[in-house]
Amino acid sequence: MKQTKRSIIVFLGPAVLLYVLVFFYPVLRTSMMSLFEMNNISSPVREWGFVGFDNYAKLLNTQLFRISMINIGKIWLFTGIATLGLAMLLALILTQGLKFQKFFRASVYLPNVIAAVAVGYMWLLFVFSKSKFGLLTSLFNFLGWEKMAQFQWLSGENLFLSMCIAYVFSNTGYFMMMYIAAMENISQDYYDSALIEGANIFQRFLYITLPLIKGVLGMSTVLWTTRTIGFFALAQVFSNTSTFTPMLYTYRTLFATEAGSESVNPGIAAASAVVMTLTAVIVSQSLKHLIRTENYEI
Amino acid sequence: MNHKRKMISGLKKELLRLPGYMLVIIWVGFTFFMIGWIILASFSTTREIFTGNLLASGLHFSNYTKALVANKGLQNVINSVIYTVPSCCLTILVCAPAAYCISRFSFRGNGLIQKLILIGLAIPGIMIIMPLFSVFNTLKLSGTHFTLIFLYTATSVPYTTFFLMPFFAGISPTYEDAAAIDGCGPVRCFWHIMFPLVQPAIVTITIFNFISKWNEYFMALVFANKSGLRSIGVGLYQIVSSLMISGDYAGMFASVVIVFMPTVVIYAFLSDKIITGVTAGGVKG
CATH class of the missing domain: 1.10.3720.10 (MetI-like)
Known part of the structure; x- marks a missing residue:
């Protein structure tokens, strides 16, 4: 068929234009902003003052930013292990041909379609509530586990743990669906012959399922990384220093809209955005690399 | 005989799946309980929420x-x-x-x-x-x-x-x-x-x-x-x-x-x- 230049431009033009406007140009300009000093986010370029890497130096010396980076590291690692582990476990269970399997799958995924702010409040106002109606409090009271019923889910040092539990709950379904899709791509023949050879359920998982879904497994860790770097809504709902994330830090450095916010400094906010993006890129690239080299060993 | 053995192996299979069933049922049950309770609470008064008598005075569309x-x-x-x-x-x-x-x-x-x-x-x-x-x-x-x-x-x-x-x-x-x-x-x-x-x-x-x-x-x-x-x-x-x-x-x-x-x-x-x-x-x- 005739592929004129004109029709390529007609088909691709709008998408390329939007991409340039919303990804290409902003990424370049944010990177540039991070090397300058300015009064506010809308200051024109002629009012910017070049400061080199000063913004980065200041940023890395800011206590709150460091706390937020450590927090996001903890969320990435511990919440990541919990989320992906539970997703794998549930995916394994829900590919065994259980009764109501389809319904169970859909129900585990359900929290993913609820806005993060609403999920946050469901946990904050009901599940973790210390009032008599709080779900965990009344559950443990009912079971007679008084120690657990007394647990202060929302007090200072426990708030971070509580937020992570809520995050695991609302993300597990997404990764479970991904693993299920991958597991269902594996031919049943492998399992049949393994059964004849007398492999038990753990051997079948370890030597058949796991190697064959390795690609998706790697993909899921990369997706987890890009997801967690944007951790924001829950951090704002559970608002506290102990639950601070880089995204929230950057937001507050850009817009001093709330009590307790720091002074506005777009240059530092831009530096923070660059640090976050680079962190995510480096982590996901190394994950990709790690999984690829392992593949060669087989 | 064969039929009976099949039934027993089927039962055994379901029993092996019991822990799986339990975990899934707890997870899903929790999800629905949470959503259901919040919906009921949204039709109650704040007083009823705190005293644990959801919907005691009927539906409050207000x-x-x-x-x-x-x-x-x-x-x-x-x-x-x-x-x-x-x-x-x-x-x-x-x-x-x-x-x-x-x-x-x-x-x-x-x-x-x-x-x-x-x-x-x-x-x-x-x-x-x-x-x-x-x-x-x-x-x-x-x-x-x-x-x-x-x-x-x-x-x-x-x-x-x-x-x-x-x-x-x-x-x-x-x-x-x-x-x-x-x-x-x-x-x-x-x-x-x-x-x-x-x-x-x-x-x-x-x-x-x-x-x-x-x-x-x-x-x-x-x-x-x-x-x-x-x-x-x-x-x-x-x-x-x-x-x-x-x-x-x-x-x-x-x-x-x-x-x-x-x-x-x-x-x-x-x-x-x-x-x-x-x-x-x-x-x-």
Whole structure:
């Protein structure tokens, strides 16, 4: 068929234009902003003052930013292990041909379609509530586990743990669906012959399922990384220093809209955005690399 | 005899699955209990919530009228519709031709464009909002619904294009050949022949886009955190923050229900479509 230049431009033009406007140009300009000093986010370029890497130096010396980076590291690692582990476990269970399997799958995924702010409040106002109606409090009271019923889910040092539990709950379904899709791509023949050879359920998982879904497994860790770097809504709902994330830090450095916010400094906010993006890129690239080299060993 | 043995082995199989059943039932039971309790609480009075007698005095629809009207819940819902529906349509108008072109035409730069799409998928929102904010300010567009419609459309381009590409790639080239012989130009051929062929994929990605835009929070907070512009998520944060002071738990739960009900109802009917929209990206990538 005739592929004129004109029709390529007609088909691709709008998408390329939007991409340039919303990804290409902003990424370049944010990177540039991070090397300058300015009064506010809308200051024109002629009012910017070049400061080199000063913004980065200041940023890395800011206590709150460091706390937020450590927090996001903890969320990435511990919440990541919990989320992906539970997703794998549930995916394994829900590919065994259980009764109501389809319904169970859909129900585990359900929290993913609820806005993060609403999920946050469901946990904050009901599940973790210390009032008599709080779900965990009344559950443990009912079971007679008084120690657990007394647990202060929302007090200072426990708030971070509580937020992570809520995050695991609302993300597990997404990764479970991904693993299920991958597991269902594996031919049943492998399992049949393994059964004849007398492999038990753990051997079948370890030597058949796991190697064959390795690609998706790697993909899921990369997706987890890009997801967690944007951790924001829950951090704002559970608002506290102990639950601070880089995204929230950057937001507050850009817009001093709330009590307790720091002074506005777009240059530092831009530096923070660059640090976050680079962190995510480096982590996901190394994950990709790690999984690829392992593949060669087989 | 054989039949009996079969039954016993079947029973044994189910017994082995018991721990699996238990875990899944606890997980799912918890989810439904949480959602169910909050819905019941949203129809009760705050006093009943605290004394543990939900719905003791019947259904209180006043929680909802208050949440929708006095607390502007309805306006937030309307705003969210204004943001999501046009941007879902625009996304398809822009991405379907692009996906078609990338997956079926060979031209210089095709590989580069595919790479850029993958990069676009990984760029966090924080990296792009600052320059856009100042551009919208300069163009005097901040404080209008246009900003979020535009942003939701543009930021959906990478995933939507990426999702649609394999569907266009799978169509037989005979359709285009036949259209060309009949004197049908490439643009008409696309909209009249190719586009209808991938309709199921279009529906899937649109539902998926709708839900993610409906639930989007960060950009909505940055670009539409003004009275009259707030989306459901940003509005909920503001409503609960102010109701927390008066301790109006019934009102807070009603506001939470208003936010999650639309997507939960859509999901109840279209869960298959939504799940394919999610898994396609991960598995094929």
